Amino acid sequence: FNSAEKGIKMLNTITNLSSPTKNTLFSPSAAMLHNQDSSLLLLNPEEKNSVFMMDLERGKIVQEYKTGHYTCSGLLPEYKHAQRSPVQTFLCFNSNGLFAVDPRLPKFQIVENRAFQYQRNPAIKCAATTEDGHIVAGTKKGEIRFFSKLSLRERSSNSNSIDNQPKAKNTLPGYGEAILHVDVTSDGKWVLLTCKEYLLVVNALVTEQGRICSAFVAPCSKELMRPIKLALKQKDAQKVGEINFSGAKFNYDGPETTICTSTGPWLISWRLDHVLNKQTHKYSIHTYDKPVLAEDFSNDTDQKMVVVLPDKVGLTNRTKKV
Numbered sequence: 001f002n003s004a005e006k007g008i009k010m011l012n013t014i015t016n017l018s019s020p021t022k023n024t025l026f027s028p029s030a031a032m033l034h035n036q037d038s039s040l041l042l043l044n045p046e047e048k049n050s051v052f053m054m055d056l057e058r059g060k061i062v063q064e065y066k067t068g069h070y071t072c073s074g075l076l077p078e079y080k081h082a083q084r085s086p087v088q089t090f091l092c093f094n095s096n097g098l099f100a101v102d103p104r105l106p107k108f109q110i111v112e113n114r115a116f117q118y119q120r121n122p123a124i125k126c127a128a129t130t131e132d133g134h135i136v137a138g139t140k141k142g143e144i145r146f147f148s149k150l151s152l153r154e155r156s157s158n159s160n161s162i163d164n165q166p167k168a169k170n171t172l173p174g175y176g177e178a179i180l181h182v183d184v185t186s187d188g189k190w191v192l193l194t195c196k197e198y199l200l201v202v203n204a205l206v207t208e209q210g211r212i213c214s215a216f217v218a219p220c221s222k223e224l225m226r227p228i229k230l231a232l233k234q235k236d237a238q239k240v241g242e243i244n245f246s247g248a249k250f251n252y253d254g255p256e257t258t259i260c261t262s263t264g265p266w267l268i269s270w271r272l273d274h275v276l277n278k279q280t281h282k283y284s285i286h287t288y289d290k291p292v293l294a295e296d297f298s299n300d301t302d303q304k305m306v307v308v309l310p311d312k313v314g315l316t317n318r319t320k321k322v
């Protein structure tokens with residue numbers, strides 16, 4: 001699809017995705033644009049030790065990147081928006097750690113000295129990178145972990161020893177529910193986390209005793225990093241019934257000003273300035289007659305959203321305020 005001023009235009013349809021090794025069809029468990037948006041990285045849930053690369057011009061999977069004994073359950077760019085650059089390397093994560101992948105390496109494409117796996121499984125569920133390459137991860141236990149970009153710096157071949165395993169600069173306990181999705185502003189100041197029935201916004205760049213402290217670089221006061229909780233008002237929650245928020249996102253291509261998510265047929269958005277002023281009850285709703293399957297901001301504005309419904313894809317304005 002291509003988004004234009006008048007709406008969404010379908011350019012092509014790719015069907016029958018198949019593994020080049022097993023020659024079997026699969027539905028990707030994760031996907032990420034790569035290499036100046038010329039290719040698409042895909043994960044096959046049946047082949048967890050590989051990442052597949054689709055050439056978007058050809059509409060065909062043309063490469064398999066093998067990760068050896070490391071399984072991959074999620075994909076990350078080296079830094080936020082790296083997909084738009086010619087950067088070849090990218091990151092993978094699983095419940096037990098993170099590692100880098102370099103497609104140019106022979107045999108196995110995992111970068112062994114840019115990988116770590118914990119002795120005790122932290123149950124990592126999702127992760128995101130800042131523009132500087134710092135990493136924030138959410139866990140099934142509800143923890144929020146902040147890692148410096150140096151966590152995946154090149155280390156000795158003994159990188160998986162306990163002494164060499166990087167520690168999170170900060171770990172917040174959250175509210176106990178699993179973190180399902182995480183996003184972060186380009187500058188690393190605000191972190192947005194999605195739980196099933198609510199969102200959390202965390203300040204990762206706090207002023208402490210007269211100094212600025214980044215949660216990705218040094219230990220910070222957990223009190224100053226206390227999350228702001230976003231939830232539907234009771235009257236709206238009763239209308240929705242079961243709440244199951246999609247992965248919330250900030251807008252991009254400019255200063256992050258808006259947060260958007262969905263549940264059922266409801267597209268919901270908050271203005272970031274309202275959230276930071278603790279006006280969490282102020283949000284906008286656009287209601288559809290069918291469930292929203294996916295949503296994202298249009299490239300050039302935070303006012304228009306690309307919305308995927310069961311039978312169509314459309315461009316809509318964020319409208320009705322409640």
